[in-house]
Amino acid sequence: MRVMAQLAMVMNLDKCIGCHTCSVTCKQAWTNRAGTEYVWFNNVETRPGQGYPRGYQDQEKWQGGWELNRRGRLTLKAGGRLRKLLTIFANPLMPSIQDYYEPWTYDYDRLFSAPMQADTPVARPRSLITGRPMKIGWSANWDDDLAGDPSPDPVLRKLSEQVRLEFERAFMFYLPRICEHCLNPSCVASCPSGALYKRSEDGIVLVDQDRCRGWRMCVTGCPYKKVYFNHRTGKAEKCTFCFPRVEVGIPTVCSETCVGRLRYIGLVLYDADRVAEAASVPDERDLFAAQKGVLLDPRDPGVIAAARAEGIPDDWLDAARDSPIHRLIFEYGVALPLHPEYRTMPMVWYIPPLSPVVDVLAGTGHDGEDAGNLFGAIDALRIPIGYLAELFTAGDPEPVRAVLRRLAAMRSYMRRLNLGQEPDTSIAQAVGMSGAQVEAMHRLLALAPYGERY
Amino acid sequence: MDGAVSDALLRLGRHLRPGTVSPDLRALHQVGGRRADAFYRDRWSHDKVVRSTHGVNCTGSCSWKVYVKDGIITWEAQQTDYPSVGGDRPEYEPRGCPRGAAFSWYTYSPTRVRYPYARGVLVELYREAKARLGDPVAAWAEVTSDPGKRAGYQSARGKGGLVRISWDEACEIIAAAHVHTIRTYGPDRVAGFSPIPAMSMASHAVGARFVSLIGGAMLSFYDWYADLPVASPQVFGDQTDVPESADWWDAAYLMLWGSNVPVTRTPDAHYMAEARYRGQKVVVLAPDYNDAAKFADEWLAPHPGTDGALAMAMGHVILKEFFVDRETPAFTGYVKRFTDLPFLVRLRERGGSYVPDKFLTAADLGRPEGAFATVLLDARTGEPVVPNGSLAFRYGEQGQGRWNLDLDGVDPLLTCMGAEAVTVALPRFDSEGVLERGVPVRRVGGHLVTTVYDLMLAQYGVARDGLRGASENEPCTPAWQEAITGVPAQAVARIAREFAASAEESGGRSMIIMGAGTNHWFHSDAIYRAMLALTTLTGCQGVNGGGWAHYVGQEKCRPITGWAQLAFGLDWLRPPRQMIGTAYWYLHTDQWRYDTYSADVVSSPLAEGVFAGKATADLLAQSARLGWMPSYPTFDRNPLDLADEAGDDPAAYVAGQVATGRLGFACEDPDAPANWPRVLTVWRANLLGSSAKGNEYFLRHLLGADSAVRAQQAPPESRPEGVAWPEEAPRGKLDLLLSLDFRMTSTTLFSDIVLPAATWYEKHDLSSTDMHPFVHAFTPAIDPPWQTRTDFAAFHAIARAFSDLARTYLGTRKDLVAVPLLHDTPDELATPHGRVHDWRALNRRPTPGRDFPKVVVVERDYAAVAEKMAALGPLLERLGATTKGLTYDVSGEIDRLSRLNGTRDGRPSLARDSDLCEAILALSGTTNGRLAAQGFATLGRRTGTSFDGLADEHRQITFADTQARPVPVITSPEWSGSESDGRRYAPFTINVEHLKPWHTLTGRQHFYLDHDWIHEAGEALPVYRPPLNMTAMFGEPALGASEQGVVVRYLTPHSKWSIHSEYQDNLLMLTLSRGGPTIWMSPADAAKAGVGDNDWVEAVNRNGVVVARAVVSHRMPEGTVFMYHAQERVVDVPKSEISGLRGGIHNSLTRLLVKPTHLIGGYAQLSFAFNYLGPTGNQRDEVTVIRRRSQEVDY
Incomplete structure (x- = not known):
């Protein structure tokens, strides 16, 4: 056992209002400069939708992440090191600027400088790449709130069931994304220069700006497309987990500015020696469990001893024990990883969202007058469970259903307390929890005190 | 990992490089080499962090950290240090949204206004004239009165050609325009437009103070924006009062109705998301699948504008199932005490049946309490009773100690059921015809009466023994609404039932968040009354977690008393001119000329014909001449000259002149050049880019610019009778459009002069909202860059230039101000029973203050305006400060302010923006506990009840406190909710818990309105009115x-x-x-x-x-x-x-x-x-x- 510490994040999608404050504060702090105009270390996508860059989840096209080779061993999907070497000067497996979007500005100056003329002055759009006037046709968030036709969504296409994108059955939710700071980062493995590294003390994945040679293999290797190429400096850049902040005890910009109060940051401990094995389980649907299996119980004396042996300080172990991430993944069991099938062991986890029931069900009497029934009507929700499962559990609907049941049970259980009635622990037990656990989970999810979120 | 070849290479490689390689060759562990991350560390470093906020009309009032490095603003992030709301619910941190997070982009952006600009054509004309005439005022007079020159610069509006000018020259032109206008046309031809004081109180107040001191009109915004829910004054007698967002947490059932909370209340949305985890059910009603629908348990999608029908059907279900089928004691107990439901309404015979008429009053029974004392029946005795709390007891000696909701043992009878019944005719608007419904009646003092409750059941079509209700497809059944809204009847019934049951179960904690989707319609007041009926019938108003939560432009200026005194210059001169924005623009942009319909388009099928053949402009003129609504410019004459003519009894003089037709109202001839608005200053606003409904009419008629209006003017038969109709509609009424802004907008593009404003990160100011309970400060992170100035500095510069010119041209003048009949004053007793008698139709001489505006003469020392701006005037000690009918003695605060701010000529200084902020806080109960306590004591004498302990008497909030951290405000009679003991703000909790009347006729929440014009419109009761055709x-x-x-x-x-x-x-x-x-x-x-x-x-x-x-x-x-x-x-x-x-x-x-x-x-x-x-x-x-x-x- 080689115990290592990892900073991880959980985002509660059920609370995400899709406001993009995280994106803006992150961009203002880190990437509002020449060379990174198109770069959003943090972005928010409406689901269903194509995402940013367009269709990044289509690994048949982009070949990001890992796969198992014929011998059952992990290999970069885009090809091993030899292939990297052979394609180093012409790597076709990379989104073009048009797949991200062509950044632009406007001729704002015309608003002042226009001489007396026949028409009201206007600032027309102009490309920041070519400097020429342009018609805007794609952006970092083009399909926000179901704008346009979301059917090219690669996740939607993987669903076995037919999802009709029509008014009566409309559904959507938001997916904020940063770098996953994976335990098994394919970007690091893809870099021919050894410029990408994972910090040993907290697992943050960074690009060494001095060593980066701009080969962009990391861009290909990352299935989440969260490594970007700065076209001014010719180097790769990515989300740094705000290390200059977290090192001094301040949460990341995206977390602290999250108006939905849906982000949690905490430390988890994992066994570095078991990562490769866990990432190599044959069945994709076992990856979620395998990934959980790599994470260690910070209260286990054996783990504590091993951690101390690795030089992890005691206050870090305290932090691991207090970690909201550990509680959300294990004790409450409501957090799921994004696309475990990429086999990178992502360390940004998500609580899947509830959604309104579909009207047609209300008409059939499926959902009665009792609000309690409603909170249990998991399979009647608008967001198809299959869709969530394709995002979080490699298509296995059961873990998603279990999470949604727990959220619904919490609501039912707490409603009784809200109305001054006696607690009904059978509601908690029905989802494998105690009343005290439900109340503790409620505190973390609903009250979400600052000091307990981070 | 990969293949055998690369494994071999890796094995070899691990001997060639430093660090340890994991046994599976997966990981390489190295130590050191962290210098390459210096770029990000450097990027994160900064010199200071300054607290400020955003003065934008979003009601967010979020406190922000502004980061500064090397004297440059780098970015912003939210503050997280709001005082705790108790630990039993989510805290307010971190308030903000993506828009606010993007603000610093403006600071150095290419759209930043860096220097004063003016239209080049105008500047040339002005300079030439001034050089020739040697005088700014004469130059302005010539440029604006020479038709060719006038057309020359007006038609250039919005077409580029801006040039830089100096601050001095800009102020000189502005001052000349004001002086010329006041002297030639009158001060009421000057107007200021700046909305939402709460979003930056000092910046608003300083400009409004200038406009008010010179006698200009400040234009309203809340009604103009269509954000004012007129139902609120109608039902509550209050402008708007709503819960803070942390109170959503208290709700057990929440409907988001036409309100897209994640988008429009971004910093607050989390309370909704989080309260669901507490078991709150959320229902979203919106025509589209919007951002809020994502959070709903159920989404109902009524067709746009049909929300009223849906609400009426919900009301039907609640009345039927919770009042008629079974009695719900929690609901009946509430409505008897806190609503007008038990009050008696007289029925009037009409065409063989009856129609509801006026409230029965003590006057009708020959009792001394008079025409403003409404009557109910005591269930114990069956006798009529005049309970405490109605308007009759609000003013004067007779009411002292009786203006309260203490029923004194009386059990109000809710229904007249039992004795006799008649058929009433009720209007409908969803199709032709009228509805005939049975109501039980009694005879009281010779009057045939029923209760409001009985009328409500009839209106909602709820059947009772022997009284016919609605058949299935008649108003207001769920099936009836389905045909209108498209929402299944079953769903509507079920949600209504859940809403009411939840209210019953939770003690009134069912809430409706209602937004612009329901509030921006022509008939929004009707829609809202139907929605408010749901929260009122179920006893949710005045309860934490219950009731209405109207979030449309409702930004609450918590320290309202202090702000109002300063903004309207009430410390120096009273009364100020305050104008209804909508009427102002409607007339002066000539949109009234394009009304191709008669005003009786709104009339009830049971109308008496009051609006028949009238144009809306006629009714506007009638409202002005009856003193109902303000009207500025008021008369077709300069009010300075009128004051000189008027002599010792100006009111009598004006009434006589008007009665004999020698003096006319300006609104009866708005297109006459003498009656045009001449100078308009817009700051903290973007009139033409944002709120100007009928934007193209603004461009054509107000500004004289190009416009895309395609409409035809009204044909002769649709034109007003009593408003002059010059054949040619004027183009270009405004002499000067002045705007202050930090970015280029549709308003600055069309302005004659644009002044460069400091941003929200460059000045001192104050912010508050009703979404949270704090006041907090703006603080400059940098000095105003380039030639920008704060609004405070700009208006003081303008005032100095103005005063210099005024010394020569204006001196001290008397100004005749016409003031409308005001709410929360005895003026509201002017029209007993709401019976309209138009003196003109009756050929009678009007009585100012009764059926005509009040006439007041004010003396203005125009040369002293700049000095008065900079010091607190003496009227405050003499007259006190009045808010919502309650007058505060602030003399003690004047001394304190003198100490805090220092003095100018013996008066407290207002010479700096921070002085103004300090004064706002010192003169308001919400920020000065001494005043709050004093106000409650005053109120208690009127009500005869006690409000002791509500106000934190010993707390005084200073400007420095608000700079350090957001500060929670103090419970004050300026608002209707209690925040004592750390409680969350919900409106009307003081009314409910301390039996304080609402500011209405009955002193209760009104379902019924009995004014003549309301009857004419068929809106005496909640009713469904479809969108306009x-x-x-x-x-x-x-x-x-x-x-x-x-x-x-x-x-x-x-x-x-x-x-x-x-x-x-x-x-x-x-x-x-x-x-x-x-x-x-x-x-x-x-x-x-x-x-x-x-x-x-x-x-x-x-x-x-x-x-x-x-x-x-x-x-x-x-x-x-x-x-x-x-x-x-x-x-x-x-x-x-x-x-x-x-x-x-x-x-x-x-x-x-x-x-x-x-x-x-x-x-x-x-x-x-x-x-x-x-x-x-x-x-x-x-x-x-x-x-x-x-x-x-x-x-």
Whole structure:
């Protein structure tokens, strides 16, 4: 056992209002400069939708992440090191600027400088790449709130069931994304220069700006497309987990500015020696469990001893024990990883969202007058469970259903307390929890005190 | 990992490089080498962090950290140090939104106004004239009165050609324009427009103070924005009072109705998301699948504008199941005490049946309490009783100690059921005809009466023993509404039932968050009354977690008393001129000339014909001459000259002159040059880019610029009788449009002079909201850069230039001010029973203060304006400070302010912006516990009850406190909710818990309104009124596919990427959206018009043209498009194929439509107060044609 510490994040999608404050504060702090105009270390996508860059989840096209080779061993999907070497000067497996979007500005100056003329002055759009006037046709968030036709969504296409994108059955939710700071980062493995590294003390994945040679293999290797190429400096850049902040005890910009109060940051401990094995389980649907299996119980004396042996300080172990991430993944069991099938062991986890029931069900009497029934009507929700499962559990609907049941049970259980009635622990037990656990989970999810979120 | 070859290479490699390689060759562990991350460390470093906020009209009032490095603002992030709300619920941190997070982009952006600018043509004309005439005022007079010169600069408005000028020259021109206008036309021809004081109180107050001290009119905004829910004064007698967002947590059942909370209340939305975990059920009612629907348990999608029908059906279910089928003691106990339901209404015979008429009053029974004492029956005795609390007890000796809701043992009888019944005729508007319903009656003092409750059951079609209710497809059954709204009857019934049951179970904790989607309609007051009935019937008003939560422009200036004294110069001169914005623009942009319908379009099928043959402009003039609503400019004469003529009894003089026709109201001849508005200053606002409904009419008539108006003026038969109609409508009424801004907007583009304003990170100011309970400060992170100045500095500079010129041209003058009958004063007793007697129709001489405005003469020392701006005047000690009818003695605070601010000529200094902030805080109960406690003591003497312990008497909040951290305010009689002991603010909790009357006729919440004009409109009771029929009124094509394209309902909801127009030009927001103006439409409508996603389209109706790109989305319902509000003409707007002009803005397709009942005044809660009551600038009933245009666009 080689115990290592990892900073991880959980985002509660059920609370995400899709406001993009995280994106803006992150961009203002880190990437509002020449060379990174198109770069959003943090972005928010409406689901269903194509995402940013367009269709990044289509690994048949982009070949990001890992796969198992014929011998059952992990290999970069885009090809091993030899292939990297052979394609180093012409790597076709990379989104073009048009797949991200062509950044632009406007001729704002015309608003002042226009001489007396026949028409009201206007600032027309102009490309920041070519400097020429342009018609805007794609952006970092083009399909926000179901704008346009979301059917090219690669996740939607993987669903076995037919999802009709029509008014009566409309559904959507938001997916904020940063770098996953994976335990098994394919970007690091893809870099021919050894410029990408994972910090040993907290697992943050960074690009060494001095060593980066701009080969962009990391861009290909990352299935989440969260490594970007700065076209001014010719180097790769990515989300740094705000290390200059977290090192001094301040949460990341995206977390602290999250108006939905849906982000949690905490430390988890994992066994570095078991990562490769866990990432190599044959069945994709076992990856979620395998990934959980790599994470260690910070209260286990054996783990504590091993951690101390690795030089992890005691206050870090305290932090691991207090970690909201550990509680959300294990004790409450409501957090799921994004696309475990990429086999990178992502360390940004998500609580899947509830959604309104579909009207047609209300008409059939499926959902009665009792609000309690409603909170249990998991399979009647608008967001198809299959869709969530394709995002979080490699298509296995059961873990998603279990999470949604727990959220619904919490609501039912707490409603009784809200109305001054006696607690009904059978509601908690029905989802494998105690009343005290439900109340503790409620505190973390609903009250979400600052000091307990981070 | 990979293949055997690479494994071998790796094995070899691990001996060649430092660090340890894991046994599986997966990981390489190295130590050191961290210097390469220096770039990010350096990027994060900064010199200081400053607390400020955003003075934008979003009600967010979020506290922000502004980061500064090397004297440059780098970025911002939210503060997280709000005082705790108790630990039993989520805290307020971190308030903010993406728009606010993008603000610092403006600071150094290419759209930043860095210097004073003016229209080059005007500057040349002015300089030439001044050089020749040697005098600024004479120069201004010549430029503006010479027709050629006037047309020369007015027609250049909005067409570029701005030049830089100096501050001194700008102030000189501005001062000359003001002086010339006051001298020639009168001070009431000057106006100021600046909305929402709470968003930056000092910046608002300083300009309003200048305008008020010179006698100009400040224009209202809340009603003009259509954000004022007129139902609120109608029902509550209050402007608007709503819960803070942390109180959503207390709700057990929450409906989001026409309110897209994640978008429009972004910093607060988490309370809704989080309260669900507490078992709160959330129902979203919206025509589209919006951002809020994501959080719903159920989403109901009524057709736009039909919400009233849905609410009426819910009311039907609640009345039937919770009042009639079984009694719900919690509900009946509540409505008997806190609503007008038990009060008696007289029935009047009409055509063989009866109609509801006036409230029965003590006067009708010959009792001494009079015509403002409403009557109910005591269930114990069956006898009529005049309970405490009605308007009769609010003023004068007789009411002392009786203005309260203590029933003193009386058990109000809710229904007259039992004895006798008659048939009443009730109006309907969803189809032809009237409804005949049975109501039980009694005879009291010779009057045939019933209760409001009985009338409500009749109105809602609820059957009772022997009394016919509605058949299934009649109003207001769930089945009836299904045909109108498209929402299944079963769903409506079920949600209504749940809502009420939850209220019963939780003690009134069912809440409706209601938003602009329901509030921006012509008949929004009717929609709202139907919705409010749901929360009131179920006992939810005045309960934490229950009741209405109206969040549309309702920003609460918590220290309201202090702000009002300073903003309107009440410390020096009273009264100020305060004008209803909608009427102002309606007249002065000549939109009234395009009313091709009669005002009786609103009339009830049971109307008496009061509006018949009248134009809306006629009713506006009537409202002005009866003293109901303010009207500035008031008379067709300069009020300075009028004051000189008027002699010792100006009121009698003016009444006589008007009665004999020698003096006219300006609103009866708004197109006469003498009656035009001449000088308009816009600050903290973007009138032309944001709120100007009928934008193209503004451009054409007010400004004289190019415009895309396509409408025809009214034919002779539709023209007003009593308002002059010059054949040629004037173009270019305004001499000077002055704006202060930090960015280029549709207003600055059309302004004659643009002054560069400091931003929110460059000045001292104060912020508050009703969404949270704190006041907090703006603080400069940097000094105002380039030649920018704070609003405070700018208005002081203007005032100094003005005073210098005024010394020569104006000196000290008397000014005759006409003041309307005011709410929360004895003026509201002017119209007993709401019976309208127009002195003109009756050929009678009017009585000022009764059926005519009050006439007051004010003396203005024009040369001293700048000095008065900079010091607190002496009237405060003499007259005190009055808010909502309660007068505070502030003499003790004057001394304290003198100490805090220092003095100027012995008066407390207001010479610095921080002085002004200090004064606002010192003079308000919410921020000065001594005043709050004093106010409650005063109130207690009137009510005869105690409010002891509500106010934290010993707490005084200073400006420094608000700079350090947001500070919770103090419970004060300025507002209706208690925040004592750390409690969350919910409106009317003081009324409910301390039996304090509402400021209405009965002192209770009203379901019933009995004013003549309300009856005329058929709105005595809540009723469903459909959206206006634009085809019938204006000849617009019918909805659906047409040859020109597709005809659709045109809605302008609030945008995700801007706060009104602010941020819609911000590069970050544009990058996250679609980069310019867009119109959202359904795939079905897109198909009808042959439109693809991102295609250029044109939207056209009689009001103008819009060019935008289409967003085709299946979340949109068929038949409706959205053009999100306040997409301006500054960014990516090509020329229109139809008009040939720059392609318009969202308001190019809208126009003003004035609802006559909003003009009522002088009667109980239907009395004017500024931003409190007045016609709304509604804009939701519009339709447009969408057509695909050539995809080649030309700028």
